[in-house]
Amino acid sequence: xxxxxxxxxxxxxxxxxxxxxxxxxxxxxxxxxxxxxxxxxxxxxxxxxxxxxxxxxxxxxxxxxxxxxxxxxxxxxxxxxxxxxxxxxxxxxxxxxxxxxxxxxxxxxxxxxxxxxxxxxxxxxxxxxxxxxxxxxxxxxxxxxxxxxxxxxxxxxxxxxxxxxxxxxxxxxxxxxxxxxxxxxxxxxxxxxxxxxxxxxxxxxxxxxxxxxxxxxxxxxxxxxxxxxxxxxxxxxxxxxxxxxxxxxxxxxxxxxxxxxxxxxxxxxxxxxxxxxxxxxxxxxxxxxxxxxxxxxxxxxxxxxxxxxxxxxxxxxxxxxxxxxxxxxxxxxxxxxxxxxxxxxxxxxxxxxxxxxxxxxxxxxxxxxxxxxxxxxxxxxxxxxxxxxxxxxxxxxxxxxxxxxxxxxxxxxxxxxxxxxxxx
Amino acid sequence: xxxxxxxxxxxxxxxxxxxxxxxxxxxxxxxxxxxxxxxxxxxxxxxxxxxxxxxxxxxxxxxxxxxxxxxxxxxxxxxxxxxxxxxxxxxxxxxxxxxxxxxxxxxxxxxxxxxxxxxxxxxxxxxxxxxxxxxxxxxxxxxxxxxxxxxxxxxxxxxxxxxxxxxxxxxxxxxxxxxxxxxxxxxxxxxxxxxxxxxxxxxxxxxxxxxxxxxxxxxxxxxxxxxxxxxxxxxxxxxxxxxxxxxxxxxxxxxxxxxxxxxxxxxxxxxxxxxxxxxxxxxxxxxxxxxx
Numbered sequence: 001x002x003x004x005x006x007x008x009x010x011x012x013x014x015x016x017x018x019x020x021x022x023x024x025x026x027x028x029x030x031x032x033x034x035x036x037x038x039x040x041x042x043x044x045x046x047x048x049x050x051x052x053x054x055x056x057x058x059x060x061x062x063x064x065x066x067x068x069x070x071x072x073x074x075x076x077x078x079x080x081x082x083x084x085x086x087x088x089x090x091x092x093x094x095x096x097x098x099x100x101x102x103x104x105x106x107x108x109x110x111x112x113x114x115x116x117x118x119x120x121x122x123x124x125x126x127x128x129x130x131x132x133x134x135x136x137x138x139x140x141x142x143x144x145x146x147x148x149x150x151x152x153x154x155x156x157x158x159x160x161x162x163x164x165x166x167x168x169x170x171x172x173x174x175x176x177x178x179x180x181x182x183x184x185x186x187x188x189x190x191x192x193x194x195x196x197x198x199x200x201x202x203x204x205x206x207x208x209x210x211x212x213x214x215x216x217x218x219x220x221x222x223x224x225x226x227x228x229x230x231x232x233x234x235x236x237x238x239x240x241x242x243x244x245x246x247x248x249x250x251x252x253x254x255x256x257x258x259x260x261x262x263x264x265x266x267x268x269x270x271x272x273x274x275x276x277x278x279x280x281x282x283x284x285x286x287x288x289x290x291x292x293x294x295x296x297x298x299x300x301x302x303x304x305x306x307x308x309x310x311x312x313x314x315x316x317x318x319x320x321x322x323x324x325x326x327x328x329x330x331x332x333x334x335x336x337x338x339x340x341x342x343x344x345x346x347x348x349x350x351x352x353x354x355x356x357x358x359x360x361x362x363x364x365x366x367x368x369x370x371x372x373x374x375x376x377x378x379x380x381x382x383x384x385x386x387x388x389x390x391x392x393x394x395x396x397x398x399x400x401x402x403x404x405x406x407x408x409x410x411x412x413x414x415x416x417x418x419x420x421x422x423x424x
Numbered sequence: 425x426x427x428x429x430x431x432x433x434x435x436x437x438x439x440x441x442x443x444x445x446x447x448x449x450x451x452x453x454x455x456x457x458x459x460x461x462x463x464x465x466x467x468x469x470x471x472x473x474x475x476x477x478x479x480x481x482x483x484x485x486x487x488x489x490x491x492x493x494x495x496x497x498x499x500x501x502x503x504x505x506x507x508x509x510x511x512x513x514x515x516x517x518x519x520x521x522x523x524x525x526x527x528x529x530x531x532x533x534x535x536x537x538x539x540x541x542x543x544x545x546x547x548x549x550x551x552x553x554x555x556x557x558x559x560x561x562x563x564x565x566x567x568x569x570x571x572x573x574x575x576x577x578x579x580x581x582x583x584x585x586x587x588x589x590x591x592x593x594x595x596x597x598x599x600x601x602x603x604x605x606x607x608x609x610x611x612x613x614x615x616x617x618x619x620x621x622x623x624x625x626x627x628x629x630x631x632x633x634x635x636x637x638x639x640x641x642x643x644x645x646x647x648x649x650x651x652x653x654x655x656x657x658x659x660x661x662x663x664x665x666x667x668x669x670x671x672x673x674x675x676x677x678x679x680x681x682x683x684x685x686x687x688x689x690x691x692x693x694x695x696x697x698x699x700x701x702x703x704x705x706x707x708x709x710x711x712x713x714x715x716x
Contacts (some may be wrong), residue, residue: 238548253567
């Protein structure tokens, strides 16, 4: 009786079956050795933060590629799951929930708008998942949030303002009128700048709060007192271009106060847009100069190439697609911060989340390098907030030109909270 | 700033609001008056007008003025065609039942909004104004384009008035508004009148969107505010009354300009809403509406 493929023996069947089973199981075994680290990204893909969301995603993708090309985190590949929160606080907490519970992410990061941070952080605390925001608000360092929420990639409004106020008082004037959005982020500006300029012997002569969903601004400008020497403006959302244009129409060729703006008023907006000529000579705070500075660090060029941004801060594929350059570096730096803390803590999975936060809190000096293209930073583990240098740029010939840089020390202030004493 | 110039600026800003509002609300009022359809998707037609204006001006190669002229013509026509299709495909199938059409237009609102999000994206994009002209007054500067918007809206509304009162099509629409079945008995093709009215209403909203977009930016969520304000205007003016709509738009626009400048924009919204409540309690048919 001939035996062959059509008439296998029992032993042959068992062996073939066993071999087949092993073959099928092998990738699972290998995969378990190098299961990817999953990072959840709470993204403002739609809603009023969409311009920021677009660039946060591109920057995070670029950093992800760089990290994976260099071997991932502790030898494990990394993947990012982007989830849109529509720049909405309620959706925000649902997104944190989904990324953590359904998608099994190791941690969540990336939120910019402070009202979304305020809406989402409590849920991250309940789920006991590290929540790394890229937001600028003072809410982390103020102690309003929890042990699971950290801001390692971008400085906060309080630090930014305390470095700007002395410069404004010394160079532009002492009687300041403020225009700011009427919610948490704008209130940080209002409170800290008012106090900081008083410390310099100046005063805020008027505070003009604008609802964040406003689409028309001319009606607010008559409230600017005639005695104003400096108009301090910070605006966010899709209507920022309308805001600066209407400001230009209002003042036009007439006499106007010196303008000092936070670049938020111009993020994703081309400074050479018709109607913005009046900004010539005015000053802006920038975290990271949009137009490549003459004395930019050695990693600046590499960072711009990786993200796809030219020397003017616009997309290399579309010169009209201007980036949110002073904010987006925070996603890059936050990813490298995660890498550093995971490797230091020997992180192996969600069971090590507490160990991971403790490793983050133990971090202090963050030197300049490709990990931190914006510049060297110092992390305060007690307040969960990072500190860094700031820049002032002037509009010259329709382009932002860096004219001043602060030190890290100028932005330091006394701790308002010690999160490390709180329970997990 | 002294009181005089302050008031002048407030009135100028109020006029711009009133002009845009009058255009959008006239469309809403027309649709309700003739068809008895409460069009919740009206704000999305306004948004589509703005978004299409961006698309047309971006693709049009010529100077900004010509590109904008093309947008003024093309965008309202496209939106009107879309509205006519929506009428034939959705509203007509529901026999223009008042409750069913409210639900259907809510659905339409989301379809249009999400379609804009998918095809156009979440970003706010600027449209270049047809001309860059600033008026420098002794106290402040003002955009010449905003004054152009007021004039253009006035002309369009005048043309609409003439159309409704002087042309045969207007007569047919008014006849249908007064009594649908009698109009039908006299040989009027009511279905076509309805389709035309819905298209005209949407076209007016789209035109308002095109006119506003060089001042604001085109974004997929921009339909909310005009919808709410249009409803306020139409309720105060009287549903279906063009004259009432114009007067109410002026009241709401100017009071919004003045109150938000001297006090706060929030107070202006509170007072407008209060006025709506008062009108609903004491004169439910609106200032100029006929008694039901």
